[in-house]
Amino acid sequence: MALGTSDHRALIPASMLAGAFLALACAPLSQPPDTDSVLPLNAITSLFGAPVVIAFLIRSRRGVQGVAS
Numbered sequence: 001m002a003l004g005t006s007d008h009r010a011l012i013p014a015s016m017l018a019g020a021f022l023a024l025a026c027a028p029l030s031q032p033p034d035t036d037s038v039l040p041l042n043a044i045t046s047l048f049g050a051p052v053v054i055a056f057l058i059r060s061r062r063g064v065q066g067v068a069s
Contacts, residue, residue, distance in 0.1 A: 022048060025048075026045045030044045
């Protein structure tokens with residue numbers, strides 16, 4: 001839905017690049033300053049990824065409501 005195409009030749013590289021960018025953007029956030037501890041990267045990425053998934057679900061539900069019933 002984000003790219004406006006269902007062509008896998010575009011979707012697979014785009015999802016790989018988006019995932020790599022998200023992991024690289026979250027990596028510095030997983031190491032809090034002035035501490036020796038490291039937070040799990042998957043916990044940090046889920047904080048950013050969950051709202052995106054929820055937004056896509058809400059958007060897809062709005063489109064389905066007009067067709068069903």
